[in-house]
Amino acid sequence: MKVNGRHFRTIWLKENDPRVVQVIDQRALPHRFVIAEIKTVKQAAAAIRDMLVRGAGLIGATAGYAMYLAALEASRSTDFEAKLFQAAGELKATRPTAVNLARSVDLQLKRLALAPTPEAKIAAALGTAMQIADEDAEFCRRIGEHGLGLIQRLSKNKNGAPVHILTHCNAGWLAFVDYGSATAPIYAAHDLGVSVHVWVDETRPRSQGSKLTAWELGEHGVPHTIIADNTGGHLMQHGMVDMVIVGTDRTTCTGDVANKIGTYLKALAAKDNGVPFYVALPSSSFDWKLRDGLSEIPIEERDSDEVRFADGWHDDGHTEVRVCPEKSSAANYGFDVTPRRLVTGLITERGLCEANEESIRSLFPDLAGFAAIAE
Ligand code: MRU
Numbered sequence: 001m002k003v004n005g006r007h008f009r010t011i012w013l014k015e016n017d018p019r020v021v022q023v024i025d026q027r028a029l030p031h032r033f034v035i036a037e038i039k040t041v042k043q044a045a046a047a048i049r050d051m052l053v054r055g056a057g058l059i060g061a062t063a064g065y066a067m068y069l070a071a072l073e074a075s076r077s078t079d080f081e082a083k084l085f086q087a088a089g090e091l092k093a094t095r096p097t098a099v100n101l102a103r104s105v106d107l108q109l110k111r112l113a114l115a116p117t118p119e120a121k122i123a124a125a126l127g128t129a130m131q132i133a134d135e136d137a138e139f140c141r142r143i144g145e146h147g148l149g150l151i152q153r154l155s156k157n158k159n160g161a162p163v164h165i166l167t168h169c170n171a172g173w174l175a176f177v178d179y180g181s182a183t184a185p186i187y188a189a190h191d192l193g194v195s196v197h198v199w200v201d202e203t204r205p206r207s208q209g210s211k212l213t214a215w216e217l218g219e220h221g222v223p224h225t226i227i228a229d230n231t232g233g234h235l236m237q238h239g240m241v242d243m244v245i246v247g248t249d250r251t252t253c254t255g256d257v258a259n260k261i262g263t264y265l266k267a268l269a270a271k272d273n274g275v276p277f278y279v280a281l282p283s284s285s286f287d288w289k290l291r292d293g294l295s296e297i298p299i300e301e302r303d304s305d306e307v308r309f310a311d312g313w314h315d316d317g318h319t320e321v322r323v324c325p326e327k328s329s330a331a332n333y334g335f336d337v338t339p340r341r342l343v344t345g346l347i348t349e350r351g352l353c354e355a356n357e358e359s360i361r362s363l364f365p366d367l368a369g370f371a372a373i374a375e
Pocket residue numbers: 054055056057058098168169170171172175176181208246247248249259260261334
């Protein structure tokens with residue numbers, strides 16, 4: 001997508017230095033546009049853990065490039081395999097919920113095992129990293145094409161009046177390599193001249209909605225309004241939301257959806273008010289091994305200081321303030337699971353399906369664990 005008229009992806013190799021990975025440091029947005037460099041596996045793991053990069057698709061793409069850096073590091077060590085597996089473990093331990101992370105690491109391990117020499121392994125790792133990133137961008141572009149019709153239909157029913165879409169967290173291009181999942185149909189509709197307006201959940205504690213989604217929608221010229229997290233139900237009761245589109249970090253093969261904490265409450269409110277609730281995802285976010293989201297999807301718990309403090313921009317620069325009594329403790333659950341019965345449909349790179357095993361498997365009969373990347 002474009003930033004100040006220039007096309008950016010969220011991750012790429014440095015020009016003239018393919019041993020360096022560059023990313024947009026998302027901690028600085030929307031106040032500053034900072035490009036960070038990742039040169040080692042340790043730095044890649046820290047970038048994922050500390051959320052310079054975040055969002056399921058981008059975490060997966062970063063893990064793909066990190067395994068390429070791991071192959072480079074391993075080629076300078078005395079035991080290639082041991083170094084590689086150490087890196088894989090380190091990366092997988094960074095964030096537990098988004099399945100894209102483990103998928104990329106496992107795919108890289110599989111591909112590297114097939115290459116005979118360290119040089120061939122490095123080449124295979126680089127090729128796979130680029131393939132994961134390209135696939136992510138292309139899948140999101142197609143999600144836009146498949147979700148577009150839903151928005152066009154609502155627009156037609158409203159005689160062209162703005163279609164109000166509520167979204168939670170950031171499932172935009174910043175959460176992927178390009179386009180985004182939940183935002184892809186919105187960008188596609190907006191680009192075609194369909195009138196859309198987005199209700200942007202603030203998404204405490206890290207405020208990915210007000211910081212990231214609002215920024216990227218604004219850069220693209222999409223009308224939007226930031227709302228406090230608890231506002232969605234009220235808006236739905238008053239007919240002010242035509243549809244909800246969210247992303248997901250992991251969706252079971254039966255259609256249970258893990259996404260940023262608070263998604264479940266939006267799904268409940270949507271059900272109660274007859275508002276369609278869609279989840280947009282590339283197939284890389286399906287976990288084909290899990291059947292029950294509530295009991296099986298690991299939910300990340302992060303540092304409670306993310307709840308106890310808020311940060312923002314002040315005339316003198318970035319500032320952080322405590323927003324609760326000094327001695328109060330806090331809990332910081334990163335994700336929740338929305339049961340399939342609350343999901344109207346899934347928007348994928350292959351089209352729409354229902355949130356149930358039969359419908360999902362009929363759209364993806366060929367996938368066992370590595371999505372559409374050829375074995
Ligand atoms: O904690 P984050 O910012 O990585 O969480 C991101 C989300 O929950 C997104 O909605 C999710 O990744 C789905 S879109 C990739």
